[in-house]
Amino acid sequence: MADRRLSVSLRQPSPIPLDLEFTCDPGDVLAIFGPSGSGKTTILRSIAGLYRPGHAVVMSGPDTWSNTATGAFAPPHQRAVGVVFQEYALFPHLSARGNVMTALGHRPRGDRRARADELLALVHLADHHDRRPRELSGGERQRVALARALAREPAVLLMDEPFAAVDRAVRRRLQDEIDSLRRTLDIPLVLVTHDFEDVVRLATHLLLLDRGTAVASGPLANLMSRPDLTWLREAVGLGSVFDARVVRRDSERGLLELAFAGGALLASERAIRVGTVVRVRIPAREVILAAREPSGLSLHNALAGTVSALSSDPAFDHVVVQLTVGGVSLLAEVTRDAIARLDIAVGRPLYALVKSVSIDVISSETT
Amino acid sequence: MDWTALSVSLWLGAGTIAILLPFGIWLGRLLAVRQFRGKLVVEALVTVPLVLPPTVLGFYLLVTFGARSPLGQAFHAIVGQSLPFSFTGLLVASAIANLPFVVQPIQRGFEAIPSDIRDAAACCGLSPWQRFARIELPLAWPGVLTAAILAFAHTLGEFGVVLMVGGNLPGETRTLSIAIYDRMQAFDDRSAGVMAATLLVIAVVTLMLTTTLSRRAGFARG
Known part of the structure; x- marks a missing residue:
């Protein structure tokens, strides 16, 4: 298990305060939960290499992605990381298939189209290949974003508030789909959310974040039954x-x-x-x-x-x-x-x- | 109708675009994406030709590239041609005068791309060059198109700078707008009228083309 474990340690006093470390094993879902502005997205960006905190160590299995102590830094396009952005960040000038194919650069040219279609079928979008993002509903966009993130065959999957932009009914279905998907993926999945329903439905592990600092972290069941976490209790009820x-x-x-x-x-x-x-x-x-x-x-x-x-x-x-x-x-x-x-x-x-x-x-x- | 003048005008417009677009895309993107010291100065310098009277611009170009200036002498030594009163000189002057018309729309075009789209492209495994070619440039395309059209149209209509730097040499520096002025001075209203109408038609067709192209490009976002 440890050979593909994601381990992250981030520290900096400003401009965005960060003080946390965690690991996430393949097959586990770590939810980073905290109020808006607590630095959740910055953590994901640091893992992806889009942000460089003062002190950072990010390892994916044996690969060092960031290590400020040694100066090692792999740019985002050299990290095997799949990211589902909060507003999905689909490429507006490309079809659903084109969006997914963009992330298939590691595959031989001739295979990309078929692989993109496979991935779109996996997220139940088999008949929407040629649609542009603006012709898709919120839930469909989210699915394209997920297919695009998986296309890279990532060693780590990151999701930033993946359900914030879809309505409640769609959210339920997407959560279930992601839950069954992650059981087959066997990679670490890190999810950022301020909605506790996401945590309860998807997470195996939880990291509670307050102003960039990890207040508590561990397996979900342990954390949920810790009565000392007043703040969590206020947020979701114990x-x-x-x-x-x-x-x-x-x-x-x-x-x-x-x-x-x-x-x-x-x-x-x-x-x-x-x-x-x-x-x-x-x-x-x-x-x-x-x-x-x-x-x-x-x-x-x-x-x-x-x-x-x-x-x-x-x-x-x-x-x-x-x-x-x-x-x-x-x-x-x-x-x-x-x-x-x-x-x-x-x-x-x-x-x-x-x-x-x-x-x-x-x-x-x-x- | 002075066909040579029309040809000089069209070549000047095309040449200006050919020189300025690559440079404008580079600089416009740089200004849109990067924060660096002296950015304000660069932006001000790019915009200056917009507010400066063409004669002032022409004056400084003449002083800078004149036969007695070091730059002018260096140019003469390399190219074997002096810049003032030549088509090449006109091209250089036109490129500088059109800087704001090219850089600004392109800069706005790149600025309009949300930063998470850029990030997503990187997270899809695209190298910086692939990101530029496959994501950024297609999305900034309406801005680039606008820049090209503006530069072309503005070059056709340029008068002051051309007169100062290029003078009025047939087949070399006499553009259509100079030819119109020239004909009017000679009380040849008919020729001036024909040429003015030609410029008008070119302007209208260009603008219609822009609209059509940008609609076809149709990258309406969201």
Whole structure:
């Protein structure tokens, strides 16, 4: 894996402050998340070689793309990098095919046309070869931009706010397509976004950025269940995110049975094939804590776990309880009063109660 | 109708474009893309011919390239011809007088290309030269076309500089606009009228051609 790992370290005090380092392995999706103006795009530009920070080390596997210490610098056209720009930056004077062919310079001349058509088919644009960008919809432009970025057979794929310019319905579909695509690509994918939905749906890893500085980074599930990241919580609401597998679809009861590291979960039914690995998000506000396993409730999910951490935030007047359920962290946001009444402390066994409708099942295989 | 004068005018226009376009594309792109010290001075120098009276421009050209000036002598030694009162001299003068008409539209043309298009071209693996030839130049083309037309039309109509630098030598420096003046001085209204009409027709046809070409180029963005 490490042979094609992207590793990045950027530092400079001004004009755009940067202080961060991260790695991204092939097959992983690192989302760089932060408010506008936090330097997200500058990070992508630095990886692509379009921007040269004061101190930078960018490595793609064994290849050094930038190293300010040794003075090594490969210009953008010599880096095997695919970039999907925020406004797509398609060449307006070229057709969709022409745009993709522009990035196929490494291929023999005779192959380029066929390869471009293949790539356009891959992004579901098989019948739009000859259209100019202005004749395409926002979502179609995004697809051309993606096909063009992939055409170079990049060692790293970079996407800058890839869904900012398309409407919500199209965005969903594109996200799913990219999600299934990246599983087959096996290259590091770095995604910049200020929309947390992109993160939840696509990312495996997360880097939180605030004014150019990495506030936190790591696997998404770990970060999402860290109650100390107040800022993240304000932005998206706290919640746990983890992967689960679809075990059974119970159409009669309208339920979806999921298996995860901590046991079984019941969610409301969705058209997802059995065996599919899905991402599950449970908002901390939707989790109820109980001392005993309750009965006589409409509830489907009562998960036995142990309190592993408590954190309170005076600004919210709430306490976030971290419950470990078979290795997975579940978060519950409760009042101080609840803490006192249930005598909640680290090490106490508790039940987490979750309504099936509160479980957000995210899948790229919905039909 | 002075056919020789018409031919001198057309050759002068074509020659001016041939000299100025490559230089204008180089300088216009440089001014559009790069930030460098002295950029303001360069931009001012390029624009000067626009605001200077043609006679002043002609005067300085004569002083610079005259038979007694070092530059003029050097030119004479190399080419074996003096610049003042020759077609070559006229061409040099015309190129300088047309600098703003060529550089500015081209500069605007390159400036209109969004920087992320340039970046995208680099990220597609195109070398700087390929980026220029395949992305930038086609996108700046309307500006280049405008520059060529403006320079041509302006050269046909140039009077002051031609009179100062070139004088009025038939077949060498007598352009159509000089010939018209010459005929008027000789009370030959008929010839002057024919030639004036010719210039008018050329001007209108040129402009129609521009419109058609730029529509066909049709790189309406977005």
